[in-house]
Amino acid sequence: MERLFADVILPLAIAPLTFEVEESMSDNIVVGSGVAVPLGENKIYPGIVKRLHHNTPPYKRLRTVAAIVRTEPLAGIGQIALWEWMAEYYMCTEGEIMRAALPSLLKPSAENDDLFSKLVFSLGREQMLRLPKGLRSEAALNEALESLLPRRKAQYKAMMEFLGLCGEGHYFDGEVPRRALEASTPIIAKLLEGGLLESYDRERTPHYESTSFRHQTTLSEVQASALGKLQESLSRHRTTLLHGITGSGKTELYIRLVEATLSRGESVLYLIPELALTEQLILRLRAAFGDGLVVYHSGMTARARTEMYIKLSRSEGGEIVVGTRSAILLPLNNLGLIIVDEEHDRSFKQEDPAPRFSARDVAVWMAHNLGTRTLLGSATPSLESFYNAYTGRYGYVWLGERFGSGALPTVTVSNTIKSAQRGERKGHINKELRDAIDTALAEHRQVMLFQNRRGFAPYVECPSCGWSARCPHCGVALTYYKKGNRLRCNLCGHSEDTPPRCPACQQGVLEPQGFGTEKIEESTQELFPQARVARLDGDVAASAQRLRNTIRSFERGETDILIGTGLITKGFDFEGVSVVGILNADNLLCRPDFRAEERAFQTIVQITGRAGRTDDKGHTIIQTSQPENHTIIQAAKGDYRAMALCQLRDREAFGYPPFTRLVAITLKHTSAEGVYRGARHLAARLKELIGRGVSDAHAPAVSHIADTYIMEIIVRIHRNESPADTKGLIREALREFSRNKLYGRIAVTVNVDPQG
Numbered sequence: 001m002e003r004l005f006a007d008v009i010l011p012l013a014i015a016p017l018t019f020e021v022e023e024s025m026s027d028n029i030v031v032g033s034g035v036a037v038p039l040g041e042n043k044i045y046p047g048i049v050k051r052l053h054h055n056t057p058p059y060k061r062l063r064t065v066a067a068i069v070r071t072e073p074l075a076g077i078g079q080i081a082l083w084e085w086m087a088e089y090y091m092c093t094e095g096e097i098m099r100a101a102l103p104s105l106l107k108p109s110a111e112n113d114d115l116f117s118k119l120v121f122s123l124g125r126e127q128m129l130r131l132p133k134g135l136r137s138e139a140a141l142n143e144a145l146e147s148l149l150p151r152r153k154a155q156y157k158a159m160m161e162f163l164g165l166c167g168e169g170h171y172f173d174g175e176v177p178r179r180a181l182e183a184s185t186p187i188i189a190k191l192l193e194g195g196l197l198e199s200y201d202r203e204r205t206p207h208y209e210s211t212s213f214r215h216q217t218t219l220s221e222v223q224a225s226a227l228g229k230l231q232e233s234l235s236r237h238r239t240t241l242l243h244g245i246t247g248s249g250k251t252e253l254y255i256r257l258v259e260a261t262l263s264r265g266e267s268v269l270y271l272i273p274e275l276a277l278t279e280q281l282i283l284r285l286r287a288a289f290g291d292g293l294v295v296y297h298s299g300m301t302a303r304a305r306t307e308m309y310i311k312l313s314r315s316e317g318g319e320i321v322v323g324t325r326s327a328i329l330l331p332l333n334n335l336g337l338i339i340v341d342e343e344h345d346r347s348f349k350q351e352d353p354a355p356r357f358s359a360r361d362v363a364v365w366m367a368h369n370l371g372t373r374t375l376l377g378s379a380t381p382s383l384e385s386f387y388n389a390y391t392g393r394y395g396y397v398w399l400g401e402r403f404g405s406g407a408l409p410t411v412t413v414s415n416t417i418k419s420a421q422r423g424e425r426k427g428h429i430n431k432e433l434r435d436a437i438d439t440a441l442a443e444h445r446q447v448m449l450f451q452n453r454r455g456f457a458p459y460v461e462c463p464s465c466g467w468s469a470r471c472p473h474c475g476v477a478l479t480y481y482k483k484g485n486r487l488r489c490n491l492c493g494h495s496e497d498t499p500p501r502c503p504a505c506q507q508g509v510l511e512p513q514g515f516g517t518e519k520i521e522e523s524t525q526e527l528f529p530q531a532r533v534a535r536l537d538g539d540v541a542a543s544a545q546r547l548r549n550t551i552r553s554f555e556r557g558e559t560d561i562l563i564g565t566g567l568i569t570k571g572f573d574f575e576g577v578s579v580v581g582i583l584n585a586d587n588l589l590c591r592p593d594f595r596a597e598e599r600a601f602q603t604i605v606q607i608t609g610r611a612g613r614t615d616d617k618g619h620t621i622i623q624t625s626q627p628e629n630h631t632i633i634q635a636a637k638g639d640y641r642a643m644a645l646c647q648l649r650d651r652e653a654f655g656y657p658p659f660t661r662l663v664a665i666t667l668k669h670t671s672a673e674g675v676y677r678g679a680r681h682l683a684a685r686l687k688e689l690i691g692r693g694v695s696d697a698h699a700p701a702v703s704h705i706a707d708t709y710i711m712e713i714i715v716r717i718h719r720n721e722s723p724a725d726t727k728g729l730i731r732e733a734l735r736e737f738s739r740n741k742l743y744g745r746i747a748v749t750v751n752v753d754p755q756g
């Protein structure tokens with residue numbers, strides 16, 4: 001008998017390890033099985049079998065798989081291939097990816113195996129309710145219900161709720177999980193006692209199926225033609241980009257494609273940016289797909305996510321799952337289509353902790369390697385995706401008309417410097433915007449004011465006209481350094497004294513803080529005392545309840561003016577909004593980041609799209625101290641193509657993505673001196689190994705957080721170089737570095753395709 005070995009992925013930042021499989025276990029172990037393996041002196045770790053083979057590993061101490069805890073595969077062949085690719089591409093380990101995919105299975109345990117497997121690999125159970133046999137006829141059921149009516153109204157209501165969930169025609173065979181009912185526990189207990197319901201336990205399911213009501217819409221001619229082109233494109237290209245302006249009805253098209261895919265018995269994964277803000281979208285999808293819709297997000301408990309994971313891994317297809325980025329790691333069998341809605345959104349990229357992956361890019365890889373199809377959709381695609389479509393690598397479908405009577409809003413660019421000089425600027429609002437707000441309020445319409453959070457780095461801004469300091473060489477925002485009152489460029493090192501007065505309007509005294517949303521809320525209320533003003537920013541969103549209330553009250557027209565940060569750009573569909581104001585577009589442009597212009601364009605166009613969604617009265621006003629800036633002009637015209645071609649030209653000239661790939665290496669340590677020396681040493685070694693493309697070690701814009709000092713090195717991989725080879729060299733340098741006693745305490749992280 002040949003000896004059998006299993007390479008096991010462990011939930012750690014290490015490569016898979018090999019264990020021997022005892023003969024008694026060999027019939028029950030398959031690729032993807034969940035196993036328990038010994039590690040260290042008395043630790044037992046859960047892991048997943050990556051490969052089975054007969055090659056004796058060269059270990060000094062070969063250990064044996066302790067137990068098979070789940071024979072049924074926890075990861076399919078496709079998933080294991082995906083993890084392997086992700087680990088390679090994102091320079092992390094398969095274990096880190098497994099940990100992101102299966103959060104609660106993976107806690108190490110020193111307990112004995114039995115307990116371990118029960119605790120860790122069993123699904124929760126839940127109470128199910130159904131009618132007892134005796135009531136499964138019309139007459140008996142009616143009689144029972146009538147007996148409740150006179151005095152036991154609460155029980156009657158609970159029974160009606162139960163029957164409602166069973167759905168018409170399924171009263172006698174319907175089964176409903178206890179948690180689906182709103183009725184209280186004592187009421188249910190009484191129904192069980194009284195023999196009106198009976199209960200049993202079963203393994204908990206992540207979602208509950210019931211007969212759904214379908215919400216029917218008819219596509220416009222333009223939409224119908226776009227749908228035809230999409231279907232055609234999806235059959236010819238692995239990845240397709242749907243570029244449709246805001247309000248064009250992209251969601252309606254997604255719904256049609258999902259229906260078609262489900263009807264073939266295939267599953268669909270529908271990725272969305274952030275869940276808290278997509279209640280409206282979920283409601284629309286629920287209306288279309290009923291309770292069969294599975295919603296998966298990182299706010300779920302680890303246990304609920306794991307349950308859903310296991311349930312989905314058993315399904316053979318026909319699932320529709322909506323989720324945020326980590327849903328890309330779900331085990332969906334027979335996956336026919338992945339939709340990435342608002343594909344430009346940066347929340348698809350996980351920046352911390354590892355795996356630092358982009359769910360959008362993983363979706364594209366899956367389309368090219370695992371046989372699914374991927375549809376990217378946006379009104380303002382990322383330049384990477386647009387470039388891929390432009391060069392024919394992706395299919396491309398354009399939807400250039402708003403649905404129904406909604407026209408794109410009129411856009412006005414309002415000059416903050418001129419306004420300040422004329423004395424027309426009050427409370428950060430120019431006369432043009434004030435007049436538009438007055439008109440909207442008089443017509444009982446609503447207003448959204450956008451004020452983004454300040455960039456991470458402090459920079460100076462004129463309080464009276466909004467002008468801010470930029471590098472004369474690079475055009476990016478200068479960072480303010482309190483020490484010496486200097487302004488410095490993080491890209492080229494240019495530095496200058498902070499001017500005492502604003503050079504643009506000659507009035508304002510430059511201050512290192514801008515104005516935040518709270519300040520704006522206050523001054524807006526003063527300017528429009530009769531208006532009901534609310535704020536929606538990170539502080540409000542920190543409470544799900546406050547967030548929901550703020551959105552609902554605006555939706556119902558109980559608020560007139562909503563002031564918000566980037567949060568309000570995302571996919572909201574409010575009918576009453578006629579005016580959108582962008583208080584200071586300069587803030588968007590002034591970031592020390594090569595994506596600043598692309599992002600500014602996306603934000604302005606997305607927020608502009610919130611106005612006049614149902615009629616032709618929308619008006620957007622962009623306040624800026626640089627009305628002649630080309631990105632502002634392109635955004636005001638909504639001219640995506642002009643922006644994209646202009647930015648792509650710059651990216652090519654300066655060697656930025658999509659023409660190169662970036663790898664950011666970050667070093668952290670409590671000693672500024674230590675991290676500085678370590679980073680210089682590592683940068684020098686990388687330069688030796690890789691040559692061109694390695695930046696000097698430098699402090700990032702935020703270089704000191706809570707007693708930790710940070711240094712960064714950027715490696716730029718050019719088109720004619722092999723990313724895999726360069727990454728191999730980076731790995732080699734990092735391995736040496738971690739072994740170097742001088743630098744052992746420095747924490748190093750690697751971020752491939754960083755977004756920030």
Ligand code: ADP
Binds near residue numbers: 218245250
């Ligand atoms: P997008 O996602 O492209 O911004 P949406 O799908 O949100 O656009 O559509 C904008 C609005 O138009 C929504 O309120 C949507 O319900 C409505 N709409 C779009 N297409 C249709 C249609 N064919 N029938 C009815 N309403 C539609």
Ligand code: ZN
Binds near residue numbers: 474
């Ligand atoms: Zn510069």
Ligand code: ZN
Binds near residue numbers: 420505
């Ligand atoms: Zn000024």
